Amino acid sequence: MDSLQKAISDISPLSAESMKMFCSAWKNWQVPKNYFLLKENTVSDYIYFIRKGIVRIYYFKNEKEVTEWIALDEQFFLSITSFFQRKPSHLIIQTIEPSDVYGIYHNTLMALADQYHDVERLLRKMVTLSLIFSQERMDRIQFESAQHRYEKLLQTTPEIIRRVPLTYIASFLGITLETLSRIRSHK
Amino acid sequence: MDSLQKAISDISPLSAESMKMFCSAWKNWQVPKNYFLLKENTVSDYIYFIRKGIVRIYYFKNEKEVTEWIALDEQFFLSITSFFQRKPSHLIIQTIEPSDVYGIYHNTLMALADQYHDVERLLRKMVTLSLIFSQERMDRIQFESAQHRYEKLLQTTPEIIRRVPLTYIASFLGITLETLSRIRSHK
DNA sequence: CTTACTATTTGACAAAAGTCAACTCAAAAT
DNA sequence: ATTTTGAGTTGACTTTTGTCAAATAGTAAG
Structure with missing residues (x-):
């Protein structure tokens, strides 16, 4: 529970009581490789934290897989649209490695956010951080070459390149597997 | 003040007191065409609403203008990074037409969000909506053809195409002016 | 009504990335 | 040990969009 608590505190401090209530609301699962945390057309009930x-x-776009995000190392993740709008998700969440995952149930979180002002604030800050990431990512995808995007990823999260199959990395970078392969062989 | 109040209520209801305090915190400006609401390298102090x-x-990327967003018709807008992280903005906000604009000052908003739980919740919902837009936009830019993106814009907000110079629309769609011109002439 | 300026269009060519198919290599299964 | 499978690479070719330059249309100012 420790690393989750730290991740939370890093985003926004909580009072002792809120922190206690909030932390104890998370469930923990040990899931194998290729496990589906969220299947297509299902309403997503959890915000997750991967320890x-x-x-x-x-998700699938014209019969092809598009990787929207890859999460590792003490990151939070969720299907934003489905979780907040309570709509069936077009997103699929699947493990790439056996994983140690925490999750907080939608209704539980919302009840806590209603009850504790500082939990609501934490939630606001979490969403704000996601928004900042999302905008930065869009900027990169729109205006930087595939090569540049790959190099940036290599620089910021080399872990991903080491642990994730290239097919997924390619689609995360918004390019085809072949293009990625060519970029990599250029030196 | 009416249309602002409606826009707020549509996102999240506020108690009578919060609503009164919150609404009265907004300032109003009548600004001419080409007016800068936010200049480069300035910390953005306001969330705006355009009536x-x-x-x-x-913003400028490699000496070229990149239009990140176009706001009209009762929309909220802001420089997310600068406003929330209190960092000088690489974004520039400029009017395209004479405009009737409301703005709420950073410290005022934060004080209200601290004081009133429901204002914090409103803020969280506003950021969540932005995040959903941002993700949808990224998806479109990454996986739909320039033509498709243009048609979608024409369909959803034809107002923009009527009232905004093509140069800006092109850069909003993530294409060059020439490409946009060709798409338009194809029928 | 002309001039000057800006916005938009068009053409010729180049660059980036995608598509499809064949091939290599290594790991897993028999 | 051999076969099968899946991941990644490479080649040839196509498509989409960008770039640069020139032409045209549109608008505002004198």
Whole structure:
């Protein structure tokens, strides 16, 4: 529970009581490789935190898989649209490695956010951080070459390249597997 | 003040007291065309609401203007990074038409969010909505053809195409002016 | 009504990335 | 040990969009 608690505190401090209530609301699962945390057309009930392992979040667009996000190392992740709007998800969340995952149930979280002002604030800050990531990512995808995007990923999260199959990395970078392969062989 | 209040209520209801305090915290400006609401390298102090008029939010990338967002018709807008992280903005916000604009000051908003739980919740919901837009936009830019993106914009917000110069629309769609011109002439 | 300026269009060519198919290599299964 | 399978690479070719330059249309100012 320790690393989750730290991740929370890093985003926004909570009072002792809120922290106690909030932390104890998370469930923990040990899930194998290729396990589905969220299946297509299901309403997503959890915000997750990955303590160890890797998951990818993807969807199908014209029969092809598009990787929207890859989470590892003490990161939070969720299907934003489905979780907050309570709609069936077009996103799929699947582990890439055996993983140690925490999750907080939608209704539980919302009840806590209603009850504790500081939990609501924490939630707001979490969403704000996601938004900042999302904008940065969009900027990169729109205006930087595939090569540059790959190099950036290599620089910021080399872990991903070591632990995730290239097919997924390619689609995370918004390019085809072949293009990625060519970029990699250029030196 | 009416249309602002409606826009707020549509996102999240506020108690009578919160609503009164919150609404009265907004300032109003009538600004001419081409007016800068936010200049480069300035910390952004406001969340804005545009009651009438149009603004565009853009930045420079390799000496070229990139339009990140175009807001019109009762929309909220802001420089997310700068406003929330209190960092000088690489974004520029400029009106495209004479506009009727409301703004709430950073410290005022944060004080209200601290004081009133429901204002914090409203803020969280606003950020969540932005995040959903941002993700949808990224998906479109990454996986739909320029033509498709243009048609979608034409369908959803034809207002923008009527009232905004094509240069800005092109860069909002993530394409060059020439490409946009060709798409338009194809029928 | 002209001039000057800006916005938009068009053409010729180049670059980036995608598509499809064949091939290599290594790991897993028999 | 051999076969099967899946991941990744490579080649040839196509498509989409960008770039640069020139032409045209549109608008505002004198």
